Amino acid sequence: MDAHAPTADATASLSPMAALPTAPTDDRANLVGLDRDELIAAMATIGAPKFRANQLWQWIYNKGAAEFEAMTSLSKSFRAELAERFVVRRPETTRDLASIDGTRKWLLKFPDGQEVETVHIPEEDRGTLCVSSQVGCTLTCKFCHTGTQKLVRNLTVAEIVGQVMHARDRLGEWTAAEGEHKLTNIVMMGMGEPLYNYENVSKALKIVMDNEGISLSKRRITLSTAGVVPMIERCGEELGVNLAISLHAVTDDLRDVIVPINRKYPIAQLLDACRTYPGSSNARRITFEYVMLKDVNDSPAEARELVRLLAGIPAKVNLIPFNAWPGAPFEVSTDAAIKVFADIVNAAGYSSPVRRPRGADILAACGQLKSDSIKLRRSEILRREAEAAAPAAD
Ligand code: SAH
Numbered sequence: 113m114d115a116h117a118p119t120a121d122a123t124a125s126l127s128p129m130a131a132l133p134t135a136p137t138d139d140r141a142n143l144v145g146l147d148r149d150e151l152i153a154a155m156a157t158i159g160a161p162k163f164r165a166n167q168l169w170q171w172i173y174n175k176g177a178a179e180f181e182a183m184t185s186l187s188k189s190f191r192a193e194l195a196e197r198f199v200v201r202r203p204e205t206t207r208d209l210a211s212i213d214g215t216r217k218w219l220l221k222f223p224d225g226q227e228v229e230t231v232h233i234p235e236e237d238r239g240t241l242c243v244s245s246q247v248g249c250t251l252t253c254k255f256c257h258t259g260t261q262k263l264v265r266n267l268t269v270a271e272i273v274g275q276v277m278h279a280r281d282r283l284g285e286w287t288a289a290e291g292e293h294k295l296t297n298i299v300m301m302g303m304g305e306p307l308y309n310y311e312n313v314s315k316a317l318k319i320v321m322d323n324e325g326i327s328l329s330k331r332r333i334t335l336s337t338a339g340v341v342p343m344i345e346r347c348g349e350e351l352g353v354n355l356a357i358s359l360h361a362v363t364d365d366l367r368d369v370i371v372p373i374n375r376k377y378p379i380a381q382l383l384d385a386c387r388t389y390p391g392s393s394n395a396r397r398i399t400f401e402y403v404m405l406k407d408v409n410d411s412p413a414e415a416r417e418l419v420r421l422l423a424g425i426p427a428k429v430n431l432i433p434f435n436a437w438p439g440a441p442f443e444v445s446t447d448a449a450i451k452v453f454a455d456i457v458n459a460a461g462y463s464s465p466v467r468r469p470r471g472a473d474i475l476a477a478c479g480q481l482k483s484d485s486i487k488l489r490r491s492e493i494l495r496r497e498a499e500a501a502a503p504a505a506d
Contacts, residue, residue, distance in 0.1 A: 141197065168183070176277065215474065240295075241275070246305065248304070272313060320333070340373070345389070360405075403432045
């Protein structure tokens with residue numbers, strides 16, 4: 113497939129707004145990303161009682177109101193007061209791409225100019241949102257496009273929750289009838305390593321799971337990690353979400369090279385953490401992702417070794433045909449090799465679906481996400497931070 117094939121681009125160059133100058137920087141505080149206690153505290157700063165914060169919570173996270181004006185259960189004067197001090201801000205959309213298979217990819221921009229990608233994958237009985245946790249990624253997995261992008265900063269809670277709210281806006285989710293929902297599942301499988309930004313990811317997911325808000329069940333959320341072993345247990349205990357492990361190799365020799373975090377946390381340690389992952393059971397299995405790389409990790413012997421390694425873990429295996437990107441140093445395994453591999457894993461009692469690539473024509477498939485954020489020297493980042501923090505000179 114030609115990754116550069118023309119795609120249906122829903123906004124780029126079409127929007128009449130694109131040519132307009134951007135609004136002057138707004139220093140009103142964003143309420144998106146605040147948890148309940150923080151929202152109560154923010155309301156206290158303007159003398160509003162706790163029940164007002166609860167009403168706001170409903171408007172922001174349950175009804176999806178983006179303007180205070182729309183919050184009709186609040187008095188006009190209170191709405192005006194809120195609008196002076198606060199905003200309910202989503203990230204700005206800089207690109208909106210639609211794949212021929214229905215997958216959508218949004219490039220979202222934050223106030224400091226950094227960008228990430230968020231992908232929506234519609235299926236017959238569900239719709240999955242693939243959410244990013246960092247700008248870029250520090251892991252440098254050899255087959256992953258995001259890993260070639262150097263600049264990294266953690267996303268804030270607002271930026272993680274903002275991806276979900278943005279998608280709900282675009283998909284008409286706030287007003288969708290029961291059974292008509294297009295965003296039913298979330299996978300933390302976008303750009304970045306979620307367990308390297310655990311505090312913000314966990315706070316964001318708690319907001320998304322809150323019963324009086326977006327109210328997505330932990331059973332419909334999957335967090336994927338390349339193996340930040342010390343954080344895995346905490347993730348299970350505090351969040352109880354489904355776990356996915358980007359395994360991709362069955363020997364440390366190979367995994368050290370293609371998933372370099374393995375040098376820090378080798379396979380045996382990673383699998384031990386999986387064996388004791390809180391809440392996993394035969395009904396809630398851990399997903400092992402395995403990218404199929406031709407002549408690298410796809411032999412029948414490796415399939416048998418995978419089965420041996422997984423013994424004692426309630427597991428399922430997701431085989432992901434390698435998705436190519438410009439300049440990638442790998443090829444995808446042949447269909448025949450993938451079938452032999454899948455059959456061996458399946459015969460051992462593990463479900464082993466081959467994950468059909470989605471959105472490949474818009475580079476939205478696994479490992480193809482990459483924003484144009486560029487590498488800045490650490491000194492430059494510090495200089496800009498200092499500049500932003502310093503009072504303006506007169
Ligand atoms: N850092 C986390 C979250 C990213 S998930 C993690 O590694 O789990 C992204 C998934 O896509 C991972 O399983 C990753 O290994 C896989 N992936 C990356 N590049 C890919 C590619 N080119 N083709 C197929 N899958 C890829």
